[in-house]
Ligand SMILES: *[C@@H]1O[C@H](CO)[C@@H](O)[C@H](O)[C@H]1NC(C)=O
Ligand SMILES: *[C@@H]1O[C@H](CO)[C@@H](O)[C@H](O)[C@H]1NC(C)=O
């Protein structure tokens with residue numbers, strides 16, 4: 628079995644008072660898709676945070692980050708009163724590897740595989756021999772409109788229809804049922820050092836764009852402040868913005884779908900680096916990458932927590948905030 632699967636079992640066992648495994652779907656190749664639910668049972672209906680990793684198979688730092696994130700939560704909540712309070716009010720749903728078939732394929736066959744492993748032409752009238760759908764183009768969010776190719780050999784083939792892929796469908800089924808409780812949707816990718824907010828379509832803006840991105844004069848608002856938190860750890864620069872502004876336009880992403888379904892705080896993290904090693908991030912960068920991203924994620928999560936449970940943070944971004952959109956040259960790699 629996958630090492631990460633064993634690790635998830637061990638976490639659920641070692642921390643059975645606060646952690647449990649939830650199976651919520653199957654991959655195309657019929658592997659169970661599971662998440663770790665972290666948080667004590669309190670007897671009241673809790674809010675929640677969603678995090679998924681490994682939707683793109685080759686982005687290996689992403690599953691490593693989800694594991695780091697879980698480990699940090701579990702090792703610190705007893706002594707860190709802020710984490711403890713957050714875990715009391717919110718459950719953390721963490722999927723360390725969503726695209727398990729693709730992830731295994733990158734270990735066995737093709738290190739740079741990105742997509743799912745289903746035959747792409749399933750259910751479409753196209754004839755082609757390539758497998759795999761880009762799961763992050765397969766969600767029902769302006770599906771099939773920009774940043775895709777209907778050639779099923781393409782890296783950005785969006786599938787024969789929205790949610791043609793069981794992996795994407797599993798996320799939708801799980802999240803939709805709990806969408807009134809899920810305060811924040813974080814989906815972890817690499818690379819590029821970016822925090823991306825909705826939407827991927829260039830002509831649609833999220834109604835709370837300002838709050839998602841800017842820091843206001845009175846409060847350090849969410850995205851840019853998260854980038855600052857990241858920078859404080861090891862000095863790495865992360866750029867914040869919508870996909871079309873700082874990367875490329877796209878459609879059908881899980882981030883956009885989550886925002887459309889009513890989850891106000893939805894972010895894509897593109898972890899290290901900026902292209903020097905790309906998907907093959909050297910081992911010695913795993914730890915520092917996780918440390919800084921943890922800090923950024925925790926900034927967003929604690930903001931959302933405090934806004935919900937302490938009524939702070941609602942003095943939204945002011946118009947005087949200045950937003951520097953840095954256009955990044957990230958080359959042609961699809962992230
Ligand atoms: C779980 O507990 C066992 C026994 O104490 C220990 O060897 C193992 O490292 C722990 N694993 C995790 C992931 O906490
Ligand atoms: C595509 O997927 C099918 C079904 O799992 C499999 O039989 C076939 O070998 C795959 N083709 C390639 C080129 O990987």
Ligand SMILES: *[C@@H]1O[C@H](CO)[C@@H](O)[C@H](O)[C@H]1NC(C)=O
Pocket residue numbers: 807810835891
């Ligand atoms: C999302 O934001 C809208 C507009 O600010 C607000 O009315 C709504 O209550 C928010 N949803 C949640 C779950 O906080």
Ligand SMILES: [Zn+2]
Pocket residue numbers: 683686816817961962
């Ligand atoms: Zn990606």
